[in-house]
Amino acid sequence: MDSQNLLNHLVTAVLVIDKDLKPCYANAAAEQLLGISQHKLLELSLPEHYQLMGVESQILIDAVDSSQGLTVNTAPLITLDGQHHTIDLTLIPLEDERHLSLLELRQVDQQRRIHQQLNQDAQQQAAQFLVRNLAHEIKNPLGGLRGAAQLLSRELKSPDLKEFTSLIIEQADRMRSLVDRLLGPQRPTEHTQHNIHEVIQKVMALVEFTLPNNVTLSRDYDPSIPDIAMDADQMQQAVLNIVQNAIQALESSGGDIVIKTRTQHQITIGNKRHKLVLTLSIIDNGPGIPPELMDTLFYPMVTGREDGSGLGLSIAHNIARLHDGRVDCTSAPGHTEFTITLPLQAGNTC
Known part of the structure; x- marks a missing residue:
């Protein structure tokens, strides 16, 4: 030779x-x-x-x-x-x-990505364990507070005083909603066969009416991608969260968002190697993510915006994990790319 x-x-x-x-x-x-x-x-x-x-x-x-x-x-x-x-x-x-x-x-993309994912998953699970325990501790007294406010409201005759109990109940409900969002989906739900492009189209329809005039949203699909077993509602939420993040990043400067689908062969997710995977990428040409946020990007309550809750990416990451997948991010000024990777043949690993 x-x-x-x-x-x-x-x-x-x-x-x-x-x-x-x-x-x-x-x-x-x-x-x-x-x-x-x-x-x-x-x-x-x-x-x-x-x-x-x-x-x-x-x-x-x-x-x-x-x-x-x-x-x-x-x-x-x-x-x-x-x-x-x-x-x-x-x-x-x-x-x-x-x-x-x-x-x-x-x-060294693959080795680096596997190492990052294993670290990220371990840190994410620790953070979620802490958040779940904290959330349960908050929900118990919160329920008692709301119940006491309801009982007090029945005893009060003055409409002016009832306004205060209504405010307590309203804020208790708001806090409970926040806690429920913090907990997010915890267990795999029933998965049925769906086309990923139908899920994306629903997301595009949801954001179309509120899309700023200086932001364009386009698609780049691989039409040969087969249906995949998923919870379509959860996957729609994961994609929507990432797309909304991209829109918010472009609000002030304007720019373009591309949603791209492809297949890749022989990709490792966690400790499993899959023969065929789907990659769904949300790409924007905005200012990029601050480097100091990259390592904790998928943690709950971590955000670069003053008015952000820091839950969108954490929920997206958790939904991908419940589908045996992962979410990766690469970012630099002018190019930020979030990629959801899902196995196309769940039982077909090597």
Whole structure:
């Protein structure tokens, strides 16, 4: 077996670049990662084949020119077609008078996502356990308070005084509603077969009438996606919560929201690997999420808005979990993407 054929069987992207960063070789994994054919890859310098990479071009040029090695871990990469990746980059100088170097780009998206999800799930469950206990402790005295206010109201003759008991009852009901929302769905409900695009269309119809004039909402569907077993009402709520967050992020500046559906193969959710999954992405070009919120984004009561409750994303995350799925988020100024991933064949894992 020749070396070129061997390199084409690697899952790591391998390129050989000169001191101008122009590739003179690229394996099949490099073509797949950058979304460009090998013929086109060899025509232009490497920086012209992506929108952004977490290593400045001049650093790579200096390393190649001086025959120095270079390693960069968890660097962002945005390809020309807008795909976001996280890569480990290794540059190895070759013993060649032309100052050539071997560049390895290894995708770590999947490993990083699995690690983040396991951490996130553990933290989310701890937070929900705390919230559930706190909510139950609040509901008991709240029920007693409301009952006492009702009894007191029956004894009062003055309408002016009854206004105060009515206020107590109204606020007790409001607090109970908040506590119920904090608890959210806790157990899987009955799942029946539904088309995900019908669920999305209902969400679009709900937000259409209140959509600000400076915000556009569009769709990018894969019509070949089969029906999936779900609680349609819960899934509608999860999608609606994320879409409303995107709308609120764009209210002041305006922008575009795209709801995109696709399928992916061999994706790990938690500790299970699924042959086929559905990905439902809500993408906006707003200002992005503050970095300090990213690690606690799906916690209950965490919000970046003064008037926000911080429950929408927590509920969406919990609904996805009850469907054996997950919610991921990537965000930078100009591109925020929430992706709900659900197994299409629940029992078909490997």
